[in-house]
Structure formats: structure tokens, C-alpha cells
Amino acid sequence: QVQLVESGGGLVQPGGSLRLSCAVSGSIARFYSLGWYRQAPGKQCELVATITTGTVTDYAESVKGRFTISRDNAKDTLYLLMNSLKPEDTALYYCNAVFRDWGNLYDYWGQGTQVTVSS
Numbered sequence: 370q371v372q373l374v375e376s377g378g379g380l381v382q383p384g385g386s387l388r389l390s391c392a393v394s395g396s397i398a399r400f401y402s403l404g405w406y407r408q409a410p411g412k413q414c415e416l417v418a419t420i421t422t423g424t425v426t427d428y429a430e431s432v433k434g435r436f437t438i439s440r441d442n443a444k445d446t447l448y449l450l451m452n453s454l455k456p457e458d459t460a461l462y463y464c465n466a467v468f469r470d471w472g473n474l475y476d477y478w479g480q481g482t483q484v485t486v487s488s
Contacts, residue, residue: 373391378482381454381485382454391405391447391449391464392445396442401474403420403440403467408460416429417462420439420447435453435454436449437452459484461484464478465479
């Protein structure tokens with residue numbers, strides 16, 4: 370059983386920073402890819418950032434240069450450091466883990482953590 374638990378969300382002023390954490394049950398190293406997604410009210414869920422087991426990262430254009438995704442295998446935790454936050458970053462952020470088995474990809478999701486950027 371895979372469980373992902375996000376934390377670190379909250380209310381922050383524009384220009385501020387937050388670090389989201391995602392605790393993953395079991396070994397985080399077994400996953401093909403890890404990532405963060407977000408969904409704002411009235412919007413579709415969008416990819417924020419991903420990181421592979423080889424530490425190759427990918428970011429949405431809207432967050433490049435501001436957000437940093439990382440993982441700590443020893444702590445089985447995925448992180449998202451968010452700097453220079455903007456009101457448009459307000460959303461429910463989800464942690465995602467992808468497991469690959471014989472070419473099939475399996476997605477696992479956390480419950481989400483709310484990030485609100487407002488003055």
C-alpha cells in the first residue's frame with residue numbers, strides 16, 4: 370500500500386516562500402517519477418514539477434526559476450521549494466508518485482495541501 374502525505378501549505382504573502390513536503394510510505398527510490406501538481410478553483414489540474422529517479426527535473430513554464438523540486442531518499446520525502454510566490458500560485462497542491470511495472474504506469478496521489486498567496 371502506497372501512502373503520500375503532503376504538508377507545508379498555508380497562507381503566504383506575495384513574494385514569500387513556502388516549502389511543501391510529501392512523505393512517502395516505503396522506499397521513495399522505487400518510483401519511476403515523483404512530482405507535484407496543483408489545481409486552482411475552476412481550473413484543471415496542472416503539472417508543476419517532476420523529478421525522476423535519475424534526478425532529471427521538469428517544470429511548468431509558469432514556475433521555472435521560482436520553484437525547485439527535490440527528493441531525499443533517506444527520508445522518503447519529496448519537496449517543493451516555492452519562492453517568489455504569486456497570487457496565481459494559489460491552489461491545492463498534490464504529491465504524485467509513479468510506479469512503472471512492465472511498461473505500465475501506476476499513479477499514486479496524496480490528499481493535497483492548500484497554498485494560498487494573498488496579502
